[in-house]
Amino acid sequence: MVPDLPNPTELAIPAFVLLILIEIAWVKSRDTRAYEPRDTLTSLALGLGSTLSGALFGGLALLLAFQVYEHRLFDIGFVWWAWPIAFLFDDFAYYWSHRLGHRVRWMWAAHVIHHSSQHYNLSTALRQTWTGFLTPGLLIGLPLFWLGFHPVMIAFCGGLNLIYQFWIHTEAVGRLPRWFEAVMNTPSHHRVHHAINPRYLDANYAGVFIIWDKMFGTFVPERDDEPIRYGIVKQLGSFNLIWAAFHEWIGIARDMWSAPGLGNKLGYLLRPPGWSHENSRETSDSIKAAWAARQAETSDARGPAPYQGGSMTPAE
Amino acid sequence: MSIPLLIASLVAILAVSALVRYLRLGEGGIRDAADAARIAEEQIAAFDAATVLLSETRTAALVEGRDGRIVILKCHGAHCAGRVLQRPLGARRDGLIWRIETGDALYGKVALTLAKQDADKLLTMM
Numbered sequence: 001m002v003p004d005l006p007n008p009t010e011l012a013i014p015a016f017v018l019l020i021l022i023e024i025a026w027v028k029s030r031d032t033r034a035y036e037p038r039d040t041l042t043s044l045a046l047g048l049g050s051t052l053s054g055a056l057f058g059g060l061a062l063l064l065a066f067q068v069y070e071h072r073l074f075d076i077g078f079v080w081w082a083w084p085i086a087f088l089f090d091d092f093a094y095y096w097s098h099r100l101g102h103r104v105r106w107m108w109a110a111h112v113i114h115h116s117s118q119h120y121n122l123s124t125a126l127r128q129t130w131t132g133f134l135t136p137g138l139l140i141g142l143p144l145f146w147l148g149f150h151p152v153m154i155a156f157c158g159g160l161n162l163i164y165q166f167w168i169h170t171e172a173v174g175r176l177p178r179w180f181e182a183v184m185n186t187p188s189h190h191r192v193h194h195a196i197n198p199r200y201l202d203a204n205y206a207g208v209f210i211i212w213d214k215m216f217g218t219f220v221p222e223r224d225d226e227p228i229r230y231g232i233v234k235q236l237g238s239f240n241l242i243w244a245a246f247h248e249w250i251g252i253a254r255d256m257w258s259a260p261g262l263g264n265k266l267g268y269l270l271r272p273p274g275w276s277h278e279n280s281r282e283t284s285d286s287i288k289a290a291w292a293a294r295q296a297e298t299s300d301a302r303g304p305a306p307y308q309g310g311s312m313t314p315a316e
Numbered sequence: 317m318s319i320p321l322l323i324a325s326l327v328a329i330l331a332v333s334a335l336v337r338y339l340r341l342g343e344g345g346i347r348d349a350a351d352a353a354r355i356a357e358e359q360i361a362a363f364d365a366a367t368v369l370l371s372e373t374r375t376a377a378l379v380e381g382r383d384g385r386i387v388i389l390k391c392h393g394a395h396c397a398g399r400v401l402q403r404p405l406g407a408r409r410d411g412l413i414w415r416i417e418t419g420d421a422l423y424g425k426v427a428l429t430l431a432k433q434d435a436d437k438l439l440t441m442m
Contacts, residue, residue: 010321017328021335028339036342036393041333048325055317118395123332198361229358237390237397237423247422282361290362 002152003078008159009051016166020122026172027121034171038239040123045241046113047126057133064138065151074148083157086149088209090157093141095212098205100137102284107135108273109248116244118231120194125169128162130245164208165190175222185210188222195228198291201284233274233287248273344394345374352377356387359398363387369438371428378416378428380441388416390426399423405442414438 027034076082101111110131117124132138144154165185167173173187181188185206193204203220206213213219222228236244255268255276264277274283336342346352353365356379365387367380375391386405389396399418406417414428414435430438 010317013321013325013328017332020332024332024336024339024341027341032339032341033344033394034341035336036344036395037333037337039342039393040336041329044329044332048322048329051317051325052322118392118397231395233361234399235359235392235395235397237392237399237420239393240422243422287361294362 001078002150005152005156008156009162012163012166016122016126019167023122023170023172031171034119034121035123036119039117039119040121042239042241042244043117043119043123043127046130046244047123047128049130049241049245050126050128053130053133060133061138062151062155065142065145065154068142068145069148069151072146072148076148076150078150078153082149082153086144086153087157087160089144089147089149090141090154091161091206091208092212093144094158094161094207095205095216097137097140098207099216099218100140101135102202102205103272104270105248105252105273105275106269107137109252110135110137112232112248112273113245115194115230115232116236118229118235120169120171120191120228120230122166122169124194124230125166127244131249134249161207169194181210183209183211189213189219191228192220192222194230196231196233197226197229198288199223199226200228201233201288233282233284342394344396345391346370346377346389346396347374349377352379352389355389355396356381356398359389359396360385360387360400367437367441369428369430369434369441371430372412373427373429376426376428378438378441386441388418388426390423397423403442405438407438407442409435 024035097107098111101107110129113129114124114127117127141154145151168185168187168190170187171191175181175188176184176186180186185204185208189204189206189210192200195201200220203218204210204213205218210219236247238244252268256265259265259268259277267275267277272283272285274281274286346355349368349370352368352370356365356368356377357363360381363385364382365379366382369378371377377389379387379389381387386401386403387398388401389398399420401416401418406419408415412429412431412435414430415425416428417425428438
């Protein structure tokens with residue numbers, strides 16, 4: 001019997017608004033540039049658009065999930081122990097879907113909306129995709145249904161996952177206790193994810209548990225000596241909702257139209273954002289490489305650290 | 317999503333944005349030439365700023381790099397967004413205001429209010 005579960009994200013809306021108001025009060029006394037009226041309006045309106053898009057097209061995802069569930073290996077049902085396992089597996093699937101969302105331009109086109117603000121506050125968390133249903137990201141979660149986790153259970157866990165991710169979009173929380181930072185995704189870890197500083201690009205894809213990044217080599221800790229800059233490598237410079245939601249799709253269409261040959265056309269869809277067939281643009285990899293080369297040059301120019309005393313000789 | 321929830325969400329969105337405006341949050345701008353140089357270097361990979369033409373409005377700047385690249389900065393809310401421009405620069409003058417073409421329709425033209433000395437420098441950069 002399928003339980004009648006509420007939509008957790010809709011229930012959380014009053015809490016979202018309340019926490020945003022608390023953060024605004026905090027910002028007022030500390031960093032008045034952390035919120036901006038048009039940016040906030042854009043973020044919240046994009047969040048509402050995402051909810052409407054989910055209501056319109058979420059059924060397609062559920063339909064596909066039920067199709068796979070029909071061929072499940074095990075009858076897990078809604079037993080109590082299945083809930084934490086489903087939550088964990090769903091978070092694992094989220095990690096990979098999110099990672100591909102940054103590394104495959106087709107999926108980035110849907111996800112870029114979430115990174116399009118130059119601010120990082122709780123309203124930024126609500127900038128969610130309008131076009132996720134147009135990408136293959138959903139396929140990553142399908143093995144969960146094939147294993148026998150009910151689509152309603154996974155949808156509920158996905159909602160809880162999204163609610164968890166709301167509160168980590170803030171500069172108001174510094175570092176949390178070490179044990180918590182070691183296991184959970186936190187504001188510190190997620191600030192790194194939203195950063196465009198070269199050292200932080202393509203890091204910390206976790207949803208709830210940061211352990212996935214540590215397991216798969218994408219974890220980068222936040223440093224105190226480098227202020228974080230937020231947004232995307234080529235900042236939009238616009239508060240236009242439609243442009244924020246669709247600019248990368250339009251870019252892909254233009255590039256695929258004008259690129260010579262099928263391989264190049266597919267490259268603009270399947271390769272990382274910034275890839276171009278004539279190598280004229282910057283990807284996160286090329287930005288990181290240029291930054292690393294500059295760092296090395298700077299450190300070579302400085303030479304070795306001067307000898308500070310003690311008994312160690314150069315030969316040692 | 318139910319209609320009452322949709323309406324309540326819309327009201328909340330407008331109320332929160334109005335509050336942010338009322339509290340005068342997010343007022344930014346470029347402080348000085350050094351600030352413009354720093355922002356340009358942060359926005360454009362491997363960019364070394366050399367010459368800065370800062371608009372007297374402090375809302376935009378044109379920065380020439382040591383490698384000859386030119387970056388335009390436009391204040392966008394509390395922050396700036398930059399673009400690398402292609403030479404020859406497209407610009408129209410209206411008194412002290414220079415409207416620089418960026419070739420990016422959504423980013424738009426950028427207005428620079430320049431004193432004569434800076435306007436002369438701009439002419440040499442174009």
